[in-house]
Amino acid sequence: MAIPRAARTQRRTRIQEEKEEIILEAALDVFSVSGFRGSTIDQIAEVAGMSKPNLLYYFRTKEAMHRALIDRVLFTWLEPLRAFDANGNPESEIRSYIRRKLEMARDFPRESRLFANEMLQGAPHVEDELRGPLKSLVDEKAEVIRAWAKAGKIAKCDPYHLIFSIWSTTQHYADFDVQVRAVLGQEHSGEGRFEDAARYLEKLFVDGLGIRQP
Amino acid sequence: MAIPRAARTQRRTRIQEEKEEIILEAALDVFSVSGFRGSTIDQIAEVAGMSKPNLLYYFRTKEAMHRALIDRVLFTWLEPLRAFDANGNPESEIRSYIRRKLEMARDFPRESRLFANEMLQGAPHVEDELRGPLKSLVDEKAEVIRAWAKAGKIAKCDPYHLIFSIWSTTQHYADFDVQVRAVLGQEHSGEGRFEDAARYLEKLFVDGLGIRQP
DNA sequence: TGTAATGTTTACCAATCGGTCAAATTATCT
DNA sequence: AGATAATTTGACCGATTGGTAAACATTACA
Numbered sequence: 130m131a132i133p134r135a136a137r138t139q140r141r142t143r144i145q146e147e148k149e150e151i152i153l154e155a156a157l158d159v160f161s162v163s164g165f166r167g168s169t170i171d172q173i174a175e176v177a178g179m180s181k182p183n184l185l186y187y188f189r190t191k192e193a194m195h196r197a198l199i200d201r202v203l204f205t206w207l208e209p210l211r212a213f214d215a216n217g218n219p220e221s222e223i224r225s226y227i228r229r230k231l232e233m234a235r236d237f238p239r240e241s242r243l244f245a246n247e248m249l250q251g252a253p254h255v256e257d258e259l260r261g262p263l264k265s266l267v268d269e270k271a272e273v274i275r276a277w278a279k280a281g282k283i284a285k286c287d288p289y290h291l292i293f294s295i296w297s298t299t300q301h302y303a304d305f306d307v308q309v310r311a312v313l314g315q316e317h318s319g320e321g322r323f324e325d326a327a328r329y330l331e332k333l334f335v336d337g338l339g340i341r342q343p
Numbered sequence: 344m345a346i347p348r349a350a351r352t353q354r355r356t357r358i359q360e361e362k363e364e365i366i367l368e369a370a371l372d373v374f375s376v377s378g379f380r381g382s383t384i385d386q387i388a389e390v391a392g393m394s395k396p397n398l399l400y401y402f403r404t405k406e407a408m409h410r411a412l413i414d415r416v417l418f419t420w421l422e423p424l425r426a427f428d429a430n431g432n433p434e435s436e437i438r439s440y441i442r443r444k445l446e447m448a449r450d451f452p453r454e455s456r457l458f459a460n461e462m463l464q465g466a467p468h469v470e471d472e473l474r475g476p477l478k479s480l481v482d483e484k485a486e487v488i489r490a491w492a493k494a495g496k497i498a499k500c501d502p503y504h505l506i507f508s509i510w511s512t513t514q515h516y517a518d519f520d521v522q523v524r525a526v527l528g529q530e531h532s533g534e535g536r537f538e539d540a541a542r543y544l545e546k547l548f549v550d551g552l553g554i555r556q557p
Numbered sequence: 558t559g560t561a562a563t564g565t566t567t568a569c570c571a572a573t574c575g576g577t578c579a580a581a582t583t584a585t586c587t
Numbered sequence: 588a589g590a591t592a593a594t595t596t597g598a599c600c601g602a603t604t605g606g607t608a609a610a611c612a613t614t615a616c617a
Contacts, residue, residue: 142585142593148594161463162464162465163380164377164378164381164463166377166378167377167378167379167380167381167464169574169575170575171573171574171575180595180596180597182576182577182578182596182597185575186594190575191576242463245463245519248519248520248521248522249375249378249456249463250381251376252521252522256525259522263522263525264526284546284550286546287542287543289526290539290544291543292526293512293519293523293540294544297512297515297519298508298512300511301507301508301511304462304463305459305510307473308462308466311473311474312477312481312506325501328501329500329501329504329508333505333508333547333551333552336498336551336553337548337550337551337552338547339550356614356615358613358614362564383603385603385604385605394565395605396565396606396607396608397564397565399605399606399607405605405606
């Protein structure tokens with residue numbers, strides 16, 4: 130008789146690793162568009178190319194699938210902020226943070242939308258992570274920014290709202306992609322819009338924060 | 344025999360106006376959190392305090408309810424952009440546009456989330472409105488901004504991405520409200536965060552766009 | 558006040574939902 | 588090869604889904 134994965138103590142099989150990967154990939158497709166409530170196991174099964182009971186062999190509930198997905202995404206999603214370096218100089222740090230976030234919006238839009246969906250629904254599955262690890266990380270980086278302002282390297286500003294504004298402006302190109310394309314029109318809907326956005330946003334923040342160029 | 348509303352030609356009854364109002368209010372509650380697919384007529388009926396068939400007497404399908412809601416929201420949601428005046432001076436126009444958008448995020452967060460939900464799902468119900476009326480309005484305002492830049496009143500910048508950045512930074516406080524609260528912590532989660540955001544964003548954009556203060 | 562139109566509800570439908578079960582199939586290891 | 592464990596599937600379950608039919612109640616108006 131088959132023992133459900135979660136109850137097993139042994140190491141994971143090759144098949145397990147492969148199938149779980151396929152499932153999470155499919156789940157990302159579905160959850161990122163329709164949110165948790167709006168998605169169905171059948172949809173995910175179809176995208177994954179396997180039967181519904183087979184999915185449920187690897188993840189015992191829809192929630193477990195969503196949970197595993199969120200955990201994975203949340204970690205990589207914070208990578209750019211973690212890379213934000215206190216020892217670098219403000220201008221290059223902010224420029225590269227914006228670039229990295231924009232690259233993620235371009236290369237991992239589904240991850241961004243999954244997260245956005247969760248936020249819109251009031252973060253029922255990740256509120257703890259927000260108040261815990263996320264807040265800690267942001268607090269730490271906010272302190273760096275505050276120190277820069279104190280040293281006169283950048284203009285005085287609320288570091289939290291600064292971070293929010295970088296998050297929102299960059300993620301916008303993933304979450305509101307349809308709108309961006311529709312407004313820009315077909316002619317400007319190529320991937321070039323990310324370069325345009327990077328140019329505009331870097332200038333906005335560098336000048337907006339009063340960062341003196343050497 | 345009762346004739347479904349949509350097929351009727353006569354004027355709307357007092358009861359019709361009242362009940363449709365109640366239904367759309369309840370629908371906004373539900374749709375804005377769970378999106379179209381994730382919401383159920385039963386949920387809306389419960390919030391509205393009436394029976395499911397009674398809802399379906401006023402709106403023949405779930406889609407019709409969503410449609411009516413989107414139409415209404417889309418109009419009022421674009422009000423601040425419509426108010427954006429070519430004859431005003433750049434600084435005060437941009438300042439007040441930011442303020443108005445922030446006020447909407449504060450006072451009508453459900454409307455913002457309804458719209459965000461629709462975007463995340465790829466705008467299956469409103470893509471035409473995006474490509475039509477929305478694009479036209481943005482095109483018109485982008486021309487105004489371009490003229491300001493040409494006249495040297497503001498720095499040269501891509502007017503479309505400028506509009507995107509104002510949209511995203513302000514709507515963020517409605518759509519990602521949970522995250523904002525979690526990161527700011529209880530002490531800064533009062534309504535004061537909207538004032539802080541306004542102060543920060545106005546400075547960011549005024550300085551970032553190189554607008555000379557007289 | 559009567560009556561026709563409007564509004565509301567109960568009971569119900571077929572389809573889909575998340576999830577279970579046992580049987581069948583495949584992989585692994587000796 | 589044979590035994591054992593891991594994987595996959597079809598059939599199925601009760602609950603929920605969007606929506607309907609028709610009886611019933613209320614309102615508006617002559």
